[in-house]
Amino acid sequence: MMKYVINFSGVLSKAFIKLFTLTTFFLFTSTLYAQTVVNSLSALKPYLDDDNANVKLAPGNYYIDADDIANGDFGNPLFVFEGNNSTYDFTGVTLYINTDVMRAFGNVDYSHLQTLGNNNVLKNLTMIDDGTVDDRPQKRATNIHMDGSNNLIDGFHLTVRGSYPYGYGDAFGKGGGPVIYHYKHSAINVRGNYSHLKNTTIIHHSYGHAIFMQAASHPTIEGCYVEGQVRTTDDMLAEEGTGSPADNVDFMTTWGYKLPPGYMMSLGEAGIRAYNAGTTYVDGVEISRGTDNPTVIDCTVRYMRTGVTVAHATGTKYVEGCTAIACENGFSLGSGTLTNCKADLAYGPVYQNTYGSDNGYLADITIIPAVDPYYNGSKTVAYVGGSNHEITLTGTETVVNQDFKIKFGGSKDIVRLLGTNSPSQNNFDAQSCEFNNNTQYPMVISSGSGNNTIKSCGNVTDNGSQNNVSGSSNCPSLNDNIALNGVASQSSTDYGGSASRAIDGNTNGNWANNSVTHTSPNENNPWWEVNLGGTYSIDEVVVFNRTNCCMDRLSDYTVSVINGTTTTYFETFATHPAPSQTVNAGGAYGNIIRVQINGTGTLSLAEVEVYAGEISTDINYQLIKRNATGYAIDGGSNGGNIEGRSVELYNFVQHDNLTWTEINLGGGFFAYEKLNSGYCLDGGDAGTNGQNVVLSARDDTDWGQQWEKIDAGNGHYRLQKRGTNFSLDGGSGGAVNQSVTLGASSSSDADQQWRFDFVSSNSRQSTNEMKTLESDIVMYYPNPVKDKLSLSLPVQTYTAFELYGVDGSVYHQDEIPENDSALSIDFSSLTDGVYVLKLLGKDAVKSLKIIKE
Known part of the structure; x- marks a missing residue:
């Protein structure tokens, strides 16, 4: 049965619905193009083929399942937007579509939504596939198809589930001739003319692409976030003897050999990619063609097979401001321009040429430290093949793993190309390229590669011919601000003051310059932090305040160095920076820097700079x-x-x-x-x-x-x-x-x-025997503590104690009776977090880290 939040007009005719809404409209406003609010899915449907409509679906949760299909309430696709020049506002709407709907139409391709008209805007819909990751479609599914011309989808949030087999990526097939027959489920297929996908989030737990372009002319993908899932091949191989789909085929891959251990694979496909063929529908005409002139701006892709791959598109290919995190491959363009982009090499190279014929690729990529543990089976930083490329790799780490290499030609060594399969995708040569390696990673030039101009901070092994190799003058320095390549977050965001503004390299504190962060007003203990992507010995942190007003908001605040979940250094300041405050962390180890207001307030930062001695391996x-x-x-x-x-x-x-x-x-x-x-x-x-x-x-x-x-x-x-x-x-x-x-x-x-x-060398004893130190042993348990912390103390050593928060606030203090060797402290009324218990004596002081949970 179809279920609605409010079933206001589900049984009314289309004409009556429009008459009613127009009457309501003239009662409440004299604006000609007022927004029409409908209160059910059935009330929405009559407007989908209208021109110049401005319709809002009332906020709430809406549900569709296979019973609704059986009742004839929806077709395939469920929603087809066929009108022109219309706006559809789904702000506050969450649409739950049961995964059984993908099988309700029989053995056909299925989709939730399609645009067919022109110049339409669809915005702010949250759409959730309601089911499990194993609820496969009957044939193949794609949640959204964008056809027509000049259509915009803005602010959607998709949770994608349901495919088979899920859990192996493309190891057992992705096209024809699979080892295990697969039922793919992708998120968004961008087609048509000048289609624009903007500010859309895709949580992709399905075998299929997140965003893929087919038969798209001048498409734009902007401000989107894609997050998939990954799994090690070791974990897949551990299914041996379980009767799983992979076990049943003896782990024999579609590449002609048994699945190898030691690699990380995405369970989906591409984050953002383009195809050189496809079919679209514009003005009622079916058009078959490839994708041309794609633009991808300010997108982030995490845990997918590739970040951005548009090698198969034609025309001008432009990618700017994108980040690939923990993907099997960051970027592949073939030709075109990639500028101001970032990637890590946790699971694979930051860049890889697709074919030996790739020509004229202009790229500027910053290698960021990996947040996830490295599982890069190919140990490849980047792979260059083809000719006439101009590529610059920049890094901030002064110490890097020398086993990871930049490869100019030769074998890719990725999980899919370890045999003789797909020879057209492996063992390339690199010719007449300009390459600036502003990282400490070493380079290896294959025997068939020549006439390249290379400037490198890392060592270069040149097995090729007529290559011009020299040192780079733009190598990572210990004086670099390592926060610039971190990932910022904060307790909340208001007025557009995103956390990333404090690591954009701009210390100007004027709000009008769009470089100052802002949390929600009057929040309890608001915080901002940056994950550096690696553990460093932190020398200095420089905090820059907002300056055009409100400087005193940043008063009574704490700057902390955190290593994992352990606070290794903190310092509290009573007065605001005017305009900056330098914190000497003394070499404390950490991967996170946090700034937090102690109490109620609003946190605004212009910039936070972090300077380190060296990365700690x-x-x-x-x-x-x-x-x-x-x-x-x-x-x-x-x-x-x-x-x-x-x-x-x-x-x-x-x-x-x-x-x-x-x-x-x-x-x-x-x-x-x-x-x-x-x-x-x-x-x-x-x-x-x-x-x-x-x-x-x-x-x-x-x-x-x-x-x-x-x-x-x-x-x-x-x-x-x-x-x-x-x-x-x-x-x-x-x-x-x-x-x-x-x-x-x-x-x-x-x-x-x-x-x-x-533990630092200054804190450890090395010359004293262990037993000579035991007289000062303090036993304390449990830690973490929920209610009562019990301590066993050396007699007559400590006379008092003080309990501090990491912000320096004193929560409890008391004396310890002279001959007592046992102490109990009540934590039940304290909030969860890290505390410091300081034991005080005439000749002894000891600080203990206590975790309340």
């Missing part, structure tokens, strides 16, 4: 057991026979013996080396409950020493041994010399959860 941590915070993992001293030594718990003190260097091995895996020893945590072969964890000589190829770091919340992590379902387990409770072993992985078992405390 290997960081020293102490691993404290979540449910027994007085104990940490102990590796023993570096003397004697270390090989095969069992790993145990010991009383947690700041000592070298309890300190582990985290080594990023890529692909989301880490090794943990006992400080300065050359020996790592080793879980041995395979995995069983209770299997010993020992120290073994470091071997970065040994999976027994590779651990996946899985977030367990509030600064705690679970370490799962690579290729197994077993994690590092500290056993029940905590005791000195209690064994650390492997245990069957459990996301809820606190015995497998470890707090990672960064």
